[in-house]
Amino acid sequence: MLTKTDTPADTDAAQDNRAHAVVIGSGVGGLAAAARIAAKGYRVTVLEKLDGPGGRAYVYKRDGFTFDAGPTIITAPYVFEDLWTACGYTMADDVTIKPCDPFYKIRFDDGSVLNYSADPSAMKAEVARFEPKDVAGYERFMQASGRIFKVAFQDLADKPFHSFAFTMRTMFDLLRLGGYRSVHSKVCDYFKDERLRIAFSFHPLLIGGNPFTTTSYYCLIAHLESRYGVHYAEGGTGALVRGIAGLVERNGGTIRYNAEVTRILVNHGRATGVELAGGEKLAADIVVSNADPAFTYGTLLAHHDRKRWSDRKLARASYSMSLFVWYFGTDRKFDDVYHHTMVLGPRYKGLLRDIFKRHKLTDDFSLYLHRPTASDASLAPEGCDAFYVLAPVPHLDSGIDWRTHAEPYRAAVQKRLEETLMPGLGEAIVTSHMLTPQDFQDRLLSYKGAAFAMEPNLFQSAWFRPHNKSEEVDGLYLAGAGTHPGAGLPGVVSSASIVADLVPDPAIVSSQSAKS
Helix, strand or coil: CCCCCCCCCCCCHHHCCCCEEEEECCEHHHHHHHHHHHHHCCEEEEECCCCCCEHHHCEEEECCEEEECCCCCEECCHHHHHHHHHCCCCHHHCCCEEECCCCEEEECCCCCEEEECCCHHHHHHHHHHHCHHHHHHHHHHHHHHHHHHHHHHHHCCCCCCCCHHHHHHHHHHHHHCCCCCEHHHHHHCCCCCHHHHHHCCCHHHHHCCCCCCCEHHHHHHHHHHHHHCEEEECCCHHHHHHHHHHHHHHCCCEEECCCCEEEEEEECCEEEEEEECCCCEEECCEEEECCCHHHHHHHHCCCCCCCCCCHHHHHHCCECCEEEEEEEEECCCCCCCCCEEEECCCCCHHHHHHHHCCCCCCCCCCEEEECHHHCCHHHCCCCCEEEEEEEEECCHHHCCCHHHHHHHHHHHHHHHHHHHCCCCHHHHEEEEEEECHHHHHHCCCCHHHCCCCECCCHHHCHHHCCCCECCCCECEEECCCCCCCCCCHHHHHHHHHHHHHHCCCHHHHHHHHHHC
16 A cells, blocks of 8 residues: 555656645745645645654654654744635644743743743833843833834745845845844843843844844844744644644645655756655656755755855855754653743853854753643643753764763753752653754754754845745745744744745646646
8 A cells, every 4th residue: 555655756646737846845844835835736745854744843752752853932823824824724723822921931040030921011020120220221122123023024024035136125224223233232232131131132042043143133033922922832833733734735735754855856957856865756847945955955956056055155154053952751740840941051152152153062051941741731641741951052063973972961961950940850751862963964954963054144144045946946946944034933934935925826837837
């Protein structure tokens, strides 16, 4: 019996005259693009290297525990609602999302804790606990964040930056908003307390950016969160991924797992299909790559003469940090641990310099601790808790051999958690799994093991980022964290919307194919 993993490419194609779109990768951006393109009338085939959907948002199930591998914070839920609507369905019928209040608890190294929420009165009271004189600065910062959000996200996140003229027309507004400055520099205009400067500048780390070099456009995240909230999906982010995969299939698309693409086929400068690891070739009228752009251009198009994204340019670009992620389950509850907790270390700027610039693994670290069972008990056996803890670490330019460093690093992370929030953790662990920068490279095909593709600095954003419509090959489109507008769930879903708007009408493509 044939399955989605081993179905021959031409089983249904001979009886289906619709234009064919092949989507490489089933990350959230790839699935969202596939769903929208299928809704436009294309016959869509999604090819996924792993044995299940999600890419960085893959789901691990171990010993009765469910672990979201990657993104756990859902902001701007309207971008998902728009996706469902564009595909002819209603999101609430498939996925339930609920707000987190507060969004996070931020624990500083001195033991103080900031409860970060959308409530302006509560936030002013929180700020006042740290530094009363910064309350006015907080109000001004949120106003500035709203102005940046209006231009940099609301007006431009779903617009393709393919024209340098268009880029120049938007540049005045972007420069007026201070995009040439870093997030941390901008935040320092409004806050004097060092802890508050950290609390309101750390957000770029959630999308792979260094707050000291990431363009201040990303100060928009504070407004985005306050306006739309921070949410979680019942059943984990994996439930959201399954919902989007369902949209692909309900609109006639096919998802094939264990199907690794090794080459994009090009004929006379146009993408004509893909080749898989086993040698199978699939013809396509358009190809959408959800892979890391450096992998798309440097590996899948290694055979093609590239003018803009040459191997040299890809190697010279600056890339995001990587991540060390430890997934673990406990045989008891840790009720004092919140759903989302930042456990910050003794250093901020110095630690980030070591990670992003020096590519050095240090003895101290800052952590993001995720306890989804604080909100959804279904993700662990009764009386148990599911966790993951994430530490930003250098990408593979560090030269670190994670085969030998992973376990000692995990043990150090465990020790830090026991000292701060989770006494007795070691005795309670019943299942454990790790993801290292080497896994990002080998399993997720991320260049240098960078967890978020290219770093979102000023000259690697918008027009300077790999375009959603390939500059190298006609008929090739890019969706996901490495293209415009960037990483994070709202970003990758917005990239899918851009791609769906850019691809030609399938009826026109079918007509052209029939004539050729």
